[in-house]
Amino acid sequence: MVILEKTPTQLKLRHRPYFLWIATGSWLFGIFVLILLITLQSWLFYLWWIPVFLILNILIAISLLLFTRQIIICHFDKVNSLFILKRQGLLTKKIIWHPLGDILDVQLKSTSWNRDQNSHQEIAIILKSGKDLILDVGQGRKIDNKLETVNLIRKFLEMPTQTLNQPSVIKFELYDRKNEN
DSSP: OEEEEEOSSEEEEEEOOHHHHHHHHHHHHHHHHHHHHHHHSGGGGGSTHHHHHHHHHHHHHHHHHHHTOOEEEEEEETTTTEEEEEEEOSSOEEEEEEEGGGEEEEEEEESSSOOSTTSOEEEEEEETTSOEEEEOOOOTTOHHHHHHHHHHHHHHTTOOOOOOOOOOOOOOOOOOGGGGO
16 A cells, blocks of 8 residues: 555555566466477477466466456545545446545454454445445555554544454453352
8 A cells, every 4th residue: 555645635545456466477477488388398288288278377367467456546535525436457447436424434344253353354434324345455464554544544534543452351250159158
């Protein structure tokens, strides 16, 4: 996540999935190296599954590059009182906008039943309509980075900062019933 603009009236965040682009590009490069090796060893091409394997991998890698690698831009604008979420891929572009007044809360939400700090958390913008907008601005699994982003947005929207709730420890008092009498 990169902060593109941070002023009293504008907050703009951007995420580019560099890791996914590099991984998919490396995958394609590996496929082409494999094709080069096959042309050097012509007997490999006669195995019936090699061409099917190569074509399938090329199609999967290209479709990943075209459809799932989106640049995400979150723009909070106090001048126009708008929140704009733009997801832009190579072939697709989706823009969602809501008035800032529709935002009730910005918080970390757990996506698993495990309420531990190591569980998967995601940034959610809760709207008056009850809908949650999930922001994937690329902090990975580190909860501290996500909490920092949540608090940056909350501070811009003039909300109190969010802290991590420590897991509560239930203490049981052990006693001997014989000693009650």
